[in-house]
Amino acid sequence: MKAKQVPQDNSPSYSGHKKLLYAVEDNGHYTGIQSSGWEIENFATQMAVDELKQQTIDAIEDYHSGKTSALAYHMCKHRLDITSLSQATGFFQWQIRRHLVPQTFNRLSQRKLKIYAATFSITTEQLTRVPEKP
Amino acid sequence: MSEIVNHLRHQQSSHCETGVVSNMLSSKGFAMSEPMAFGLASALTFAYLPFVKMAGLPLIAYRMPPKSIIKSVAKKLNIELMSQRFSSPPKGMQALDKALEEGHIVGLQTSVYWLPYFPEDMRFHFNAHNLTVYGKNQQGDYLISDPVFEEVVTCSPEDLERARFAKGALAPKGLMYILGEIPDNIDLAPQIYKAIKKTAKMMNGIPIPGIPFFGVKGIHYLAKKIVELENKPSKYARLYLGHIVRMQEEIGTGGAGFRFIFASFLDESSKLTGDSELFELSQFVTEIGDQWRSFAVQAVLFCKDRKSISLQDISDVLIKCAEMEKQLQSRLLSLSAFK
Known part of the structure; x- marks a missing residue:
């Protein structure tokens, strides 16, 4: 990549920050150059972020229609999935899958709720609530 | 609370770990660029790891695993690397404070997700982000040189503690490291x-x-x-x-x-x-x-x-x-x- 080719596409995901890239100057030697974003990279990031947002919206709908528990919403909102939530809480994946069922979740002990709340860094009171809109 | 500011030369880098190595060495008087740290550590590679999933998709890595860069650079230059993990968060924070009081600049492994100064769209659960702490201001916030940012930043003790003790894959367990003395003639x-x-x-x-x-x-x-x-x-x-x-x-x-x-x-x-x-x-x-x-x-x-x-x-x-x-x-x- 030539220094002149370093993309400056003002990616929204950078929130005004700049990243350092390495590129070749006219004399053939390398130098560090700040980039405000690359459209290609931004598209990939945006796709992943949109997917996460969509999952959160689905989780809210599923909660209000009684299909899943509040845990599903908090999991998606904190950008976790069953695998990573299992690693972060120490619960088995099958336990988490059960906790995603409203009836099971409503009967969870305070101890287990506290583990989830601590992982999301919220209170147990907040853990049982889901907003109407994201 | 008294202010602590240890000497640090912050320079923006592309990558967190090589950036931390370069900044820590440069602050100690041995100028080393980020690419040099990367190359000396033989960090370039390619790995497709289908059994390590991120959001359900396989992990693809273009460099050696976390912490290998700082380890091998320290070894190559014959510098002592003192690193410590903690089972209890309060102890980890105390040790950090103590090291800062002794005048060290301290490298930390943290989770990107819990660092409040990261832009929203870049926050995801990646537990092997490296940064350097070089002091504490009067409000008790930590002064941080995060190598991927243009300027130095600050972070509250609560947030930093959460980031250092995040759980999950590659959990940092409060890892902190300090570089020892740099030998005189390095070839x-x-x-x-x-x-x-x-x-x-x-x-x-x-x-x-x-x-x-x-x-x-x-x-x-x-x-x-x-x-x-x-x-x-x-x-x-x-x-x-x-x-x-x-x-x-x-x-x-x-x-x-x-x-x-x-x-x-x-x-x-x-x-x-x-x-x-x-x-x-x-x-x-x-x-x-x-x-x-x-x-x-x-x-x-x-x-x-x-x-x-x-x-x-x-x-x-x-x-x-x-x-x-x-x-x-x-x-x-x-x-x-x-x-």
């Missing part, structure tokens, strides 16, 4: 050749049949996986390709999965040793990096639903990358310090 030249040899050897992958996940073999394997996406739902194919591009470009790689940083290392080495062959190699690695970037372009064009590009085309670009890296390997291996 980098022989180390450079050794490090390049090691990188070249790793490019072939692991010499065990049936493990096609590393080095050039790994790239061929990924190319095959991309063709196989044909039989998957189109949404999965798009997310998968987008995921590769993010791993390659977004996640602090300095572009093209660290290939440009490595090229910059070769360029710097050629200046240092006066070996013009290293400069030629640097130009070749630049071409490889450009090839990786054109792979990213093709992959994203496919995601945008351009019918003109097939998965086979994308796979072919990647195979070209693999072939070029194979050539690079033989050229690196035939390199000699004695002309």
